Structure formats: structure tokens, C-alpha cells
Amino acid sequence: MVPLSWYLILAAFLFTCGLFGALARRNAIAVLMGIELMLNAANINLVAFWRYSGAVTDLAGQVFALFIIAVAAAEAAVGLALIIAVYRKRKTVNVEELDLLAG
Amino acid sequence: MPIEIPIPTVTQVIFLVMALFTAACGLMVVISRNLFHSALFLVGALFGVAAIFVLLEAEFLAVGQVLVYIGAIATLIVFAIMLTRGMMRGRTSPMNHVSGRGALGALVFFVALLAFLKKVPWPEQAQAIPVDESLIAGLGDKFVTTYVVAFEAVGLLLMVALIGAVMLARDR
Amino acid sequence: MLTQYAFVLIMVGVALSVPILAILANYFLSPHKPDPVKTDVYESGMKTVGDAWVQFRAQYYLIGLVFVLFDVEALFLFPIAVAYDKLAFFATMETILFILMLLAGLIYAWRKDALEWQ
């Protein structure tokens, strides 16, 4: 049996990678990929806690993880559509140059 | 006193291999220069996560992960990369100007998480999972009973996302 | 259950090794005489014009978009389908409401010509 802490360490590492990607990448799509990584890390945690919770038939962790997958799909669809729309107007997807509100 | 080296079980070895693969792919996603390679590494990481789900005996989630993340979201990301390819070259660095601070923040965050992880005595054993389809049926049952509000909210979210994204992404 | 997936894992290994071995065998058995004309972009003998990684229309993205959301919907319906016999009639209403919402999205996309391929 794999101890729970191993899963948690993996999830922590993936989350950190995603966080770094979301903070440090220049391309908006790469930022989005970082966010997807973070959501996946959260999913690993949820499922791992469900597995080791002692109440496997409760399924709350799995249901939550499925909802996160659905939210991630919606987020990716709208986020990428936004990026495409912005690209069409500004010809860039560089997050440093996207300063429409800064005037 | 002789030091005892614990012999890992087969499951543990498979977990370690999969975890290393996932972690390596996850790291490459954020540091790869080529955006398309980033997307490929993302697919690798998502596969790794699906394998982790299998090891956690959440098979429905594993298959769902492959179906939705790799089949749909990764494809969508590649499409978007193609559509916005104007900035693929001529750039020296894929990182923005706050990347140093971002790296530092992420590192601090990781260390804090590890420190927290060490504090708690996590369980090492889990109870057995029923081998039949009762868990999948249980999921279906939970969707329409306990979590029905969330379920319908997901339906609404998907509809709104579809409408909003179509509105944003249309050519005209 | 994990033993079942052991078979899947072994299947992955065998299924990956077959094409790898075939391609490697080909690599070692065949001649290598690359020259710039041979390794050039193949366009039926014409000189290639412009960049290979051309710009795309948003149409592909729109198809992908509708696909993603229907895929998620199907994923949610599968467990319900498995449990369907044991569910109360109220569950049917909820399921149908769930499907109808996405159908409304599809109709919107249809009305806005997002599904049109010019």
C-alpha cells in the first residue's frame, strides 16, 4: 500500500509547478496550462483523501473531483476563447502587454 | 543497530515511476520554451495523473480524466495555440518579468506545504474497495440525490460556458 | 481491481513496444542518404510558399469548444446510466433538465452559425 503522504507530496509538487507557470509564464495559454496543472493537483489530493478516509462508499471526494473536471473544462473553454478574442484585437497573447484597463 | 532498508512493494514501485513521470512532465510544462511542447508535456502529466487515479482505485475518474482532459481540453489548448501563433518566435524567454519573484513564491509555498505535510501523521493503510460496479452506480446516485444542486449547477455552468465561449470566439 | 489494471499496464507496454520495434528495425535495415532535396517539405514538387505553421480559422476552435462541453456532459451521464434502474422518477427529471440545458447551448451555437463550416 502506498502511504497517503506520497500522494500529497506529488500533489504539492504539481501544484507548485502550476503556480510557478501561472505566475511566471509570458504566454497567456501557458498561464492557463499552469492553472490546469494546479486543478489536477487539487484533484489528486481530493481523491487521495477520499481513498484513505475510511468511508469509501461516501464518494464525496470523487464527486468533488468530477465537478472540478467539469469546471476545468468550462474554464478552459471560456479562457481560451477570451485569449483568442484578445489576440484578434491586440495581436498578442503576452500577459505583460495586455493592459487594456491601464489606459 | 543495522539500518533496515524498506523493500517497496510492486504497487509502490509503480507509484514512484508514475509520480516521477508526472512530476517531470509537470515541471517541463512550465519551463519548456516551445509552447507546443508545453502542451505535449501537459498531456503527459495528465496521463500520469490518470495513472495515479488508477492507483487510488478511482477508475471512473481515471477514465474521465483521459476523456475530458486529454481528449478535449488538451485538444482545445492545441487549437488555441495554433490560432494565436503570432508570438511563437522572436522571443528570447518564455518567462515574464516577475518570473524570479514567481519562482521564489512558488518555492516558498512548496517548502511550507512540505513542512505542513510532515506535521500531520497521515494514514498509511486504506480499506478495500468493492470490486463490482457499486461505486460507479454510487456516483450516479449521488449526482441526483445528495449533490443534485451542484449537478444542475454544473449543467448550467456548461451551458453558460458554451454560450459565452461561442460569443467570444466567433470570427464576426 | 488493481490486478485488472496490471493487465492494462502490460498492454500499454506491449502495445508501445510493437511500433517502436518495427520502426527501429526499419531504421537499422534501411539506407540513410539524406540530402537537402529529399528532406525538403513535400508539396508535390512545388516550391513551398510562406511558413508551414499557417494561421487557422476560429472554426476549429468552435467545434472543439462544443465538443468539450458535450464530452463533459456524457461523462456525467455515464454513472447515472449505470445506476438508472435504482433511481427514483425524480432523478429522470433532473437528468433531463441537465441534458436540456446543454441542448439549449447547442441551439444557441447553431443560431449563431458556430456550427457552420464555410
Added chain:
Amino acid sequence: MQTVPYWGDVVTGWLTGLGLPEGWALFIAYVVGAGILITYAMLSALLLIWITRKVVSRIQDRIGPNRVGPYGLVQTVADALKLLSKEQISPAYADPAAYNLAPILSVAGTLMVLAVIPFAPGLIGVDLNVGALYIVALGSIGIMAALMAGWGSHNKYALLAGFRVVAQLLSYEIPMVLSILTVVFLTGTMRMQAIAEFQALRIFGFNLGLGWLGILMPASMLIFFISSLAEAELTPFDLLEAESELIAGFHIEYSGMKFAMFFLAQFVNSWILGAILATLFLGGWQGPLVDQIPILGLVYFMAKAYGIYLVQQWIRGTFPRVRIDQLMYFAWKVLVPGMVILLMYQAIVQKLPVALGIQYLLVFLGNIALIGVVGVVLKRYFEQEKIRTKRSFSPRTLVGTMQPAPEGAD
């Protein structure tokens, strides 16, 4: 009725009887099982290619391969040997990782599906709880492979074709998933073996094996078949390959064994999709006397799977090709709404407080109605199309079109 034990248990039991520890016995049994499955797929691919050539050439009034071996049976082996000695030409600017991984993933993704196909009672690679969904999920590997091949080749035609093929696969995956969902709604299970078992028809305890879901749900079956043609890029939907008109599609820059891998994946994939259709809608290994003689199941299953493959090749030899806008129209404006409505109808019917027989009758009537509606829609579409083509090709309209196009009229 005797229950047939799962092959893995039998082999493992035999190996442990020889004195092997249990873990190793399981490992050896599974490696051998996977090896046999994939060897079978490879050998059957040779046969499938031969069948295609023979059937299509007979339809086109040709003889087809007849020199190498009896009836040209060994022709494909000769072709494979030839491809083995061909130089692998990689385009100079290709992206090596994506370019080389794509053919491997394409084949592996196809072969992995074999793991959940029930060949006979007890004879299934592994009977996963999520079998039906596993098949659908593996389709996404093929999508990734097409994207990688298109991108990696550094060729604009390969890229365009790769994207078009992905758009096609995505569009037809939805009707396919929904038709699988109708089956799962009825059977209440995703295990392929259980779906096959569900289709028994018992009269006084004797299994006729003819309770095929295809009889009950003809519309679901037809839509699954159409989508499987599109997923396998077979003839009415092979506009990306279009051997007779265009360059080859997203594998244009591939040569030697790498090209052969895409070719192999396509043929094996069309057979596998046929086998899945046989399992979901034509009873799989079900047939008369299968309870008494389980090995008959293998015969029935193979007969059905190869029969469907023959139908696919028949269509390949006789049907014209659709245009890409027709392809998208058909998927998103006919099949998807039709299947969604059928699904909702079936969900309601299955909860009606009437006898099971009446529920089945209502499901059948709903399916017939859907076929009727799709037929009417298609008929109207083709009538409009006929008027349109007549207009655009009548001599009078051609007069003005020979001049250079005006500025901006693209």
C-alpha cells in the same frame, strides 16, 4: 448453464500449480495474454488489408492481388517487408519529438482498445468496470497522435489535414458516445462482458442468444455505425485521405515503417470499431447453443466482426465522398440533436410504470421514429443540394465565372 471462468484465473491457477509464486504467475499470464492479443491484431491486420484489396477490386471489376501466395494472400507480407527496407526520410525542419512519437501513439492507442473486447465467454483481455468508457477515452490518443503528426511534420498540408481530421474525430465522437450511452442506460452496466451477456434471449431457460440490442435500438446502432465510419476515416468520410484526389493527409511526410504504422492503425481501428459494434448491438459472442459450447462464442463473434468489416469495405467500394461542410452539418445538426432527444426519450420510457416488454416496444418505436426523421432531413437536404448543383453547373452561370475574380472576393 455453466459459467465460463475468466482466462486469467485459469492460466494463473495452472501456473501456480506448477509451483510459481502467485505474483509471477499473474505477471506471466498477463504478458502472454497481452502478447497473444497483439499478435492476433498484427496477423489480422495482414488479413484485413488483403480483404480490403480483394473486395474493393471485385467491386471495381478488377482481380486484385493474385501473384504472391494463393489468391495473393501473402501480398501484404511482401509489402510489409518492402516497407521495412525503405529509407526513413524525416523532413529537415520537423519537430523530432512530435514527429516520431505520433505513429507510435497512433498504433498503441488503437491496440489498447483490444484489452476490453469480449471474444467469447471468459475470453476478454480484462473486464473493466468502465469498459465502454475506456474505449471512448482511448480515442483521444488517436486525436493527440493526429495533432502531433500534423504539427511535427512542418508541412502546411499535413498541418491542415491534421486539424481537419481532428475536427472530424471530435464531431463524430459525440454521437458515438451518446449511442453507447443509450446502451448503458438500457443494460445498466459499462462492463463489455456484461453487455454481451445482457443480450441473451432465454426461452424456457434455453439461450437462443438472439436478444440483440441492435434489433431493439436500430437507430442507435445505425448512428454508432456511421460515427464509427467517420472515426476510422472510412469512405464516405475519408475526405482527408482521398487517395484518388489529394495528397495523403496528415501522414504525408512519413515514409517507410512510420507510414506503415498509420496505415496499420487505420485498418486495425476499423476492425476494432466493427467488433465494438458487434459487442454492443449484435450480441457479441451471443448466438444459439453458446451456453452449451462456449467456444462457439468465438466463432459467432469473429463472424460478426468480420461481417461488419466486409460491410465497411462494401461501402468503401461504392459510396461517394462527402464534403467537409456536409460532414459537419450531418454530425452537429442531425446526429447530435437526434441522439440527445432519443436519449431523453429513452430515459423517460425506462421510468414509465409499465411492463418491461412495453418499455422495450416504446424504445423500439422511438428508434424507428428517429430513423424516419433523419431520413426526411437527409432527403430534404439532398433535394436542396441537387437544385444548388444544377444552378451552379448550368452553362449560363458558367459564362461569367471565367474572368479573374474581383478584388477581395475570396
